Amino acid sequence: MFKKEEIKKIEKERLKWAKKIEDDKQLKKEFTTPSGIKIKNIYTPEDIKDVDYIKDIGFPGAYPHVRGVYPTMYRGQHWTIRMFSGFGTPEETNKRWRLLYEEGETGFSAACDVLTFNGIDPDDPEVDAQGEVGTSGTPLYSIKAVEEMIKDLPIDKVTVALVVECMTATSLTSMYFNAAKKRGYSLNQIGGTTQNDIGTMLIGYITRNSLTPQVLLKLACDLIEYCIPMKNAPRWNPINFTTYNYREGGIDAVQEIAFGFTNAIDHIDELLRRGWKIDEFVHRLAFHLSADRHFFEEIAKYRAARRIWAKLMTERYGAKDPRSIAMKYHVQTAGSSLANKQPMVNIIRTTIQGLEAVLGGTQSMHTNSWDEAICLPSDEAVKLAVKTQLVIREETGITDTIDPLAGSYYVEWLTNEMEKRILSYMGEIEAQGGFAKALENGWIFNEMAKAFHKRQRAIASGEEKFIGINCFTSQEESTIIPFRTNPKAAEIEIERLKKLRKERNNNLVTALLDELRRVCERKENVMPKVMELTAEGATLGEITKVYRQIFGVWELPVVV
Amino acid sequence: MDTGKKIRVLMVKVGLDGHWRGAVSVSSLLKDAGMEVIFGGFQEIDTIINTAIQEDVDVIGLSIHSGAHIYWTRKIVERLAERGLANEFILMVGGAIPEYDFEKLRDLGVYGIFSPGTLPERIVSEFRESVQGKKMARLH
Numbered sequence: 276m277f278k279k280e281e282i283k284k285i286e287k288e289r290l291k292w293a294k295k296i297e298d299d300k301q302l303k304k305e306f307t308t309p310s311g312i313k314i315k316n317i318y319t320p321e322d323i324k325d326v327d328y329i330k331d332i333g334f335p336g337a338y339p340h341v342r343g344v345y346p347t348m349y350r351g352q353h354w355t356i357r358m359f360s361g362f363g364t365p366e367e368t369n370k371r372w373r374l375l376y377e378e379g380e381t382g383f384s385a386a387c388d389v390l391t392f393n394g395i396d397p398d399d400p401e402v403d404a405q406g407e408v409g410t411s412g413t414p415l416y417s418i419k420a421v422e423e424m425i426k427d428l429p430i431d432k433v434t435v436a437l438v439v440e441c442m443t444a445t446s447l448t449s450m451y452f453n454a455a456k457k458r459g460y461s462l463n464q465i466g467g468t469t470q471n472d473i474g475t476m477l478i479g480y481i482t483r484n485s486l487t488p489q490v491l492l493k494l495a496c497d498l499i500e501y502c503i504p505m506k507n508a509p510r511w512n513p514i515n516f517t518t519y520n521y522r523e524g525g526i527d528a529v530q531e532i533a534f535g536f537t538n539a540i541d542h543i544d545e546l547l548r549r550g551w552k553i554d555e556f557v558h559r560l561a562f563h564l565s566a567d568r569h570f571f572e573e574i575a576k577y578r579a580a581r582r583i584w585a586k587l588m589t590e591r592y593g594a595k596d597p598r599s600i601a602m603k604y605h606v607q608t609a610g611s612s613l614a615n616k617q618p619m620v621n622i623i624r625t626t627i628q629g630l631e632a633v634l635g636g637t638q639s640m641h642t643n644s645w646d647e648a649i650c651l652p653s654d655e656a657v658k659l660a661v662k663t664q665l666v667i668r669e670e671t672g673i674t675d676t677i678d679p680l681a682g683s684y685y686v687e688w689l690t691n692e693m694e695k696r697i698l699s700y701m702g703e704i705e706a707q708g709g710f711a712k713a714l715e716n717g718w719i720f721n722e723m724a725k726a727f728h729k730r731q732r733a734i735a736s737g738e739e740k741f742i743g744i745n746c747f748t749s750q751e752e753s754t755i756i757p758f759r760t761n762p763k764a765a766e767i768e769i770e771r772l773k774k775l776r777k778e779r780n781n782n783l784v785t786a787l788l789d790e791l792r793r794v795c796e797r798k799e800n801v802m803p804k805v806m807e808l809t810a811e812g813a814t815l816g817e818i819t820k821v822y823r824q825i826f827g828v829w830e831l832p833v834v835v
Numbered sequence: 836m837d838t839g840k841k842i843r844v845l846m847v848k849v850g851l852d853g854h855w856r857g858a859v860s861v862s863s864l865l866k867d868a869g870m871e872v873i874f875g876g877f878q879e880i881d882t883i884i885n886t887a888i889q890e891d892v893d894v895i896g897l898s899i900h901s902g903a904h905i906y907w908t909r910k911i912v913e914r915l916a917e918r919g920l921a922n923e924f925i926l927m928v929g930g931a932i933p934e935y936d937f938e939k940l941r942d943l944g945v946y947g948i949f950s951p952g953t954l955p956e957r958i959v960s961e962f963r964e965s966v967q968g969k970k971m972a973r974l975h
Contacts, residue, residue, distance in 0.1 A: 389851035389901050403879065406906035407850050480853030483877040524856045614952055615934070648951060649933045651902070727860045735955040744952040757933035760902065833855065835846075835862040835874045 276328055277320045285319050308572040309739075310527035312692055318684035326687055331582075335636075335677045337597075338589065340581040341690065342678035343636040344601040349674035354632075355639040356664045357382035357436060357605065361413030362651050363761035364768065365423035368413040372428065374654060378661045382639060384436040385424065386412040387447075393483055394443045394819025398769050409764030411651070415439075416768060416815045418450040419775050422457070431460055436468040436515075436605075441495040442486055444471035444513075445801055446818045448498060449809045452508060468512040468605075470563065471495050472520075474538050477714055477831060478723050479520025486822060487829040488711040494801065494822070496545045501802035504546070504555040514542065517563040519607045524723050525730035528567065528576045529693065533700040534719070535562055536583065537710040543592065544709075554596040557588065562604035566628040566635075568612050573628075574680060575689035577604075577635030583694055605639035606632040613648040617743035618755065621645040626663050633667055634680055640664060650757035717832035724834040772814060779812030787811060788821055795825040842966050843892040847875040847883050849911075852901035857929050857951070861896070861958060868959045880907075880914050887924055893966045899930040908943050925965045929953075 277285075306314045326332065333339055336346030345351065358380050361368040372383050389407050390397055396416050397408050408414050415421055425435065439447045448469045455465050473491040476482050486494070495514060502508040518535035526534070539560055546556055564580075566573055584602035588594040608628035613621040622645045629642050642660045644652030652660070673679060680686045707713035714720070733739035740746050761767070791804045808818060846862045848855065862872045873890050875883065887895050899907055908928060915921055928940055929949040937948050947961040 389853075392853070393851045395851065402851075403910075404851060406903045406910075407852070407901050410902035411852065411900070481848070481855045481876070482853055483848075483851060615950055616952060648931075650931075724859055724863070727856050728863050731860045731864065731955065741952070745954065753934040755933065755935065757935050830876075833859065833874065833876060835859055835866070835872065 276326050277324050282321055282324050286321055289317070289319055289321070308528070308569050308689075309567070310529045310572065310693075310696065312572070312689070312696070318688055320684060322684050322688040323691075326691070331691075332681060332687070336601075338600060339585040340601055341578045342681055344581065344603055344638070348636060348677045349633070349668075350677065353381070353668060353674075354637050355382040355605075356380040356661060357384045357639045357641055358657065358661060359384045359386050359438065359607065359641045360652075360657070361386035361388075361424075362411070363409040363413070363764050365413055365415065365420045366426075367761060368424050369426055369428070371654075371657075372424075375657065375661060376428075376433065378658050379665050380661055382434055382436065383428070383430075384641065385415070385438055387437075387439055388412040388414050391415045391439060391443065391447070391815060392480070394446070394815055394822075396772060396814050396816030397765055398772060399816050405765040405769075408768050409760050414764065414768045415447060415450070416772060417775050417812060418453055418809050419771055419812075420768070421447070421450040421454045425451075425454060430455060430458075430467070431464060434466040434468070436470070438470045440476040440482075441471050441473055441491045441498075442476060442482070442822060443815060443819060444469045444498050445494055445805045446809060446815050448502075448511075448513070449802065449806045450815075452806065453810045462508045462511075464510065465508060466510040466512075468515055468561070469498060470517055471498055471514045472517045472538075472563075473711065473714070474534060475517045475520040478524065478719055479517060481831050481833060484823060484828045485831060486826050488714040490822070490826045490829075492541060492545060492711050493798070496542055496549070497800045497802050499542065499556060499559070500546060500549060500551070500800055503559045504551040507802075512559050512561050514559075515561050515563040515605065519563050519565040521723070522565040522567065523609065523611045525611075525726035526723065527726070528569070528572050529696040529700055530722065530726070531565060532576060532580045532583070532693075532697045533704060534710065535564070536580075536587065536697070537701055537704040537713075540587075541709050541711045547592075553588070553592045553594045554599050557592070557594060558596065558598035558601070562602065564604050564606050564637075565609050566606045566632045566640075567609040568624075568628075570627065570631055571686060571689055572693070573631040574635045575686060575693045577632075577637070578678075578686075578690045579693035579697060581636070582690070583697060603638050605641070606635075606637040607641045608632070608643050610643055610647060613643060613645070614741060614743045615648040615753070617749060617751070618645050618648060618753075620743055621648065622659065622663070625660065626667075629663050629667050630673070633673060636678060646755060646758070649753070649755055651760065653758045717834065720832050720834050775812050775814070784808065784811050784813050784817070788813065788817060791818065791821050792825055795821060842870040842894065842962060843890065844870055844872045844894045844896055844962070845875055845883070845887050845890060845892040846872055846896040846898065847878045847886075849878070849880075849883070849897045849899050849907045850901055850903055851877075852899060852903075852930075854900035854930070855898075857900075857949075858896070858898035861898075861929060861949070864955050864958060865962060868962075870962065880911050883911065884915060884918060884920065888920075892924065893969070894925040894927055894962060896927045896929060899928065899932075902931065904928055904930060904932050905936060905939055905943075908940055908945060912943050925969060927962070927965070
């Protein structure tokens with residue numbers, strides 16, 4: 276990008292300048308990003324002298340997508356304000372969603388309770404689960420619950436993200452599809468997302484009585500296949516590789532993208548194995564990333580990720596459709612960066628992380644509430660979280676131009692550096708046989724454990740500064756009365772299921788469950804049968820039981 | 836007075852919540868501090884108690900991030916009492932616990948409560964003090 280002679284001149288001047296300050300005090304011996312990249316005191320044209328603007332940076336909405344996946348980005352369309360939300364009962368969740376919509380959010384996202392996550396009904400005689408109904412998310416055990424959750428909401432205009440993973444994604448998505456059909460929508464027009472992520476189920480959280488990575492991959496691909504190449508719900512986003520969840524455990528930005536991409540590769544390869552062509556489905560594979568503490572590393576991460584994805588789709592898979600090479604994602608600001616001491620400081624953390632996401636070019640965003648390190652967000656806190664995004668969007672002017680940080684010597688250098696490291700770490704995962712194999716053989720669990728310990732040590736030693744926790748602490752007592760979920764939720768949901776079981780055709784449901792067993796045994800796509808099942812009132816627990824029964828449970832190789 | 840017997844800890848996830856970073860980090864931390872830690876993964880209340888007896892642990896660590904920490908603590912305390920094991924084990928609870936609930940948990944008999952951000956030295960010293968305190972109580 277710069278003439279050779281100019282670079283030589285700059286180098287000469289820089290060395291002069293560096294000599295002058297050589298004995299000046301530095302506050303730290305080394306300045307590194309959390310992923311270990313050494314940061315210099317200054318970046319100059321020298322650091323990007325080999326960058327070819329057209330080849331390496333380009334224009335938004337075109338290969339290599341570094342500057343953004345759409346040609347107009349925020350000048351043409353805002354990112355979606357999509358707040359992860361849900362608790363108590365589907366009715367209470369509906370009420371909170373209305374509040375958020377009135378406050379300015381433009382997309383819904385269903386946070387589900389631990390029973391929904393695990394595919395267990397509250398009246399399951401084998402599991403003691405009633406104490407956890409609705410405590411950390413909304414219960415969604417049947418189509419009835421889903422109907423209540425989306426009651427009177429304009430789901431064709433304001434799409435819903437179902438944050439459930441592959442063991443329950445087929446059930447929940449089909450409940451949602453059937454509920455939408457009942458309301459008169461066609462599946463051709465309905466948009467939305469199912470998270471459907473094997474990574475979240477195995478290393479984001481650990482799952483009790485899980486299925487194996489291979490089975491989870493199969494179920495995830497069943498949903499993708501049903502929606503996209505089979506064209507049953509062409510506007511639906513049937514998967515979000517949710518690296519946010521892996522990141523929250525302590526892995527760094529480089530590992531985050533590497534895990535996400537190798538995870539995606541396993542799904543792509545499986546769908547290709549099933550006979551589909553890349554351009555028939557890959558445009559609907561999306562990501563859910565973190566916005567963590569280090570401002571510039573996160574921004575460089577997003578830009579590098581888009582470039583790697585564009586290259587991967589073009590070079591490895593020969594994708595021809597321009598939509599296939601555009602990496603789309605939602606961002607969640609980092610929950611693990613929030614403190615439960617001096618919690619209002621969290622507002623500042625979340626705001627900065629929100630800025631990263633916007634400067635990095637996200638399509639969608641959730642900003643945390645300041646009380647989230649303590650309890651589920653209260654009304655007041657969540658409203659402020661929405662306002663955080665609105666202030667960035669409306670009052671700062673940073674969306675007036677696309678990818679404003681492009682051309683910064685530091686940012687372009689860091690983007691290149693992130694790309695190198697992400698590709699290298701992807702190589703390590705591929706050496707294990709890919710993401711699913713690396714989960715099966717315990718390698719990923721080991722990397723997660725190493726990351727947990729590293730992060731813990733960094734906070735304990737004060738190397739990672741955490742205001743209110745390991746520095747600038749205060750003796751103040753917390754006066755926060757935590758937000759509580761409905762103590763009657765278990766009662767209400769059990770009653771809802773009782774009523775459903777009374778009203779539905781139980782013989783038909785039993786027969787369909789049996790047919791699902793055969794479908795699973797024959798390793799066919801489960802979705803058509805699950806669509807029939809949830810339309811007839813089969814519950815989440817009943818369907819998931821079949822998966823566990825036929826496919827067998829897997830004990831996660833958790834390393835301490 | 837016995838010296839040198841390692842403190843034995845059973846670390847478990849209770850209920851269905853799968854947030855595991857805390858349980859794994861703290862297990863490793865306690866190991867580094869010289870304790871024997873059995874990481875039990877997910878366990879039902881009776882299984883937790885059986886494992887605790889089998890492994891002859893001093894401390895049971897419950898890791899809960901679902902918001903149902905009072906529910907589960909109450910259950911295990913009641914079950915221990917039913918099985919004639921009240922005060923047999925030291926109970927520690929870690930997870931997404933608001934400070935507001937600490938007193939309630941202490942009233943139920945929990946010794947230490949560790950929410951996110953608790954510095955490692957505090958966790959280690961509380962584990963040590965709790966076991967030491969129990970030993971002293973037994974001698975008298």
